Amino acid sequence: MVAPTPFPVFDGHNDALLRLWKAGGPDPARRFIEGESAGHIDLPRARKGHLAGGLCAVYVPSERVPDADGNWPTPSRNEALEVTMAMAGLLHRIEREAEGALTVCRSAADIRAAMERESFAAVFHIEGVEAIGADLDLLYLLHDAGLRSLGPVWSRPNIFAYGVPFRFPSTPDIGPGLSDNGKALVRACDELKVLVDLSHMNEAGFWDIAKISTAPLVASHSNVSAICPHSRNLTDRQLDAIRDTGGLAGINFGVAFLNPTGERDPSLPLSALVRHVDYIVERIGIDHVALGSDFDGTTIPSEMRDAGDLPKLVEALRQAGYDGEALAKITHENWLRVLGATWGA
DSSP states (O other): OOOOOOOOEEEEEEOHHHHHHHHOOSOHHHHHHHOOSSSSOOHHHHHHHTEEEEEEEEOOOOSSOOOTTOOOOOOOHHHHHHHHHHHHHHHHHHHHHTTTSEEEOSSHHHHHHHHHTTOEEEEEEEESOTTSOTTOHHHHHHHHTTEEEEESOSSSOOSSOOBOOOOSSOOSOOSOOOOHHHHHHHHHHHHHTOEEBOTTBOHHHHHHHHHHOOSOOEETTOOBTTTSOOTTSBOHHHHHHHHHTTOEEEEOOOHHHHOTTOOOOTTOOHHHHHHHHHHHHHHHOGGGEEEOOOBTTSOOOTTSOSGGGHHHHHHHHHHTTOOHHHHHIIIIIHHHHHHHHHHTO
16 A cells, blocks of 8 residues: 655744743754754654644743733733844744755745755744834834744733633633734734734734734634634634635644643544544635644644654544645645735745
C-alpha cells in the first residue's frame, strides 16, 4: 500500500518565540534551528511534520497572577516595548542564522515561494499590541520590519480594546468593544493591509471590527462555542460573519477549547478536534476553516505531542471523510487565499 502524499501545513498561530525568549540562554535562535526537546516547534520537528510555516506570535506575558474573576493584569507600555522588540529581533535573527531554512514573509507570494523551496514561511504577528501607543507610530515602524498580522488584545484590556477573559462556561459577550484608539488602529491596519486577528477579542470588539474593516474576518486560533462553550470560542453568528466576508477560523489544538466539558485533559482524542472542523464545514463551508494550533502556547492532545505529529491529525481528517481537495484547503490553501485577499498579494 502506497502511503498518502503528505500535505504541507500552514498554521495560524504558534508561541515558539515566547518559549525561546522565556527559556533564555545564550543562543535561542540556534536552538530553534537545530532542534531541542522542549516545546512543540523547531525546524527539525517542522520538517518531520510537514509544517511549512505559520503566524509566529510576539506575546508579552503577564508577570502577575489573574484576579478571582480570571482577569489578567496588563503589562505597562515600557514592559511591552522591551519584550516585543526582543521577540521580534529573535525572529529576524533566526531568519539570518537559518541560512535560508526560515523566511520572514511579507506577502502570500513570499509564503508560496518559501514553501516551494522548503523554507519555513514565518509571518511576523503580534498578539496584544501593548507596545504600540495611541499615536500608532510604532505600528508603521513594525510594518516596515515585516509585521503583517496583529491581534489588538490578548485576553486582557489595553488602550485599544477589552480582551475576553478565560471563562467556562461562558459566551464571548463580556465587556465593552473597541475604544476610539482601537477603531483608529483597525483603520490603520486596513490602510497598511495588516491582518486584524479576532482571537482573544470579546464579542463587542468582534462586531466593532466587523463594522470598520474591509478585510476578511479572521480568528486565527479559536474554536466552536456550540461544542465547547468557552469564552474564547466563536458563536454561530460570528462564524456566519466570517463566512460572509470570505474569512476563516483556525482550529485551536488546546484541549480546554476543544473539550465540551472545558477540562484541560491531554487524553482528549483527535476526534474532538475533527468534530470542531466538521461543525465549521457544515455551518459555513470548507473554504472557511483552517488550522491555528497554538503550539507552545497551550496544552494539546497527547496523541499529537508536537509539530512532528501533524500527519496524525491529517490522517484523522482523512479517516473522517475529507478528500485531497478538502485536506489541501484545511491544511494551507484557505490561509493562503485569505492572506492574499488581506494583503493584496
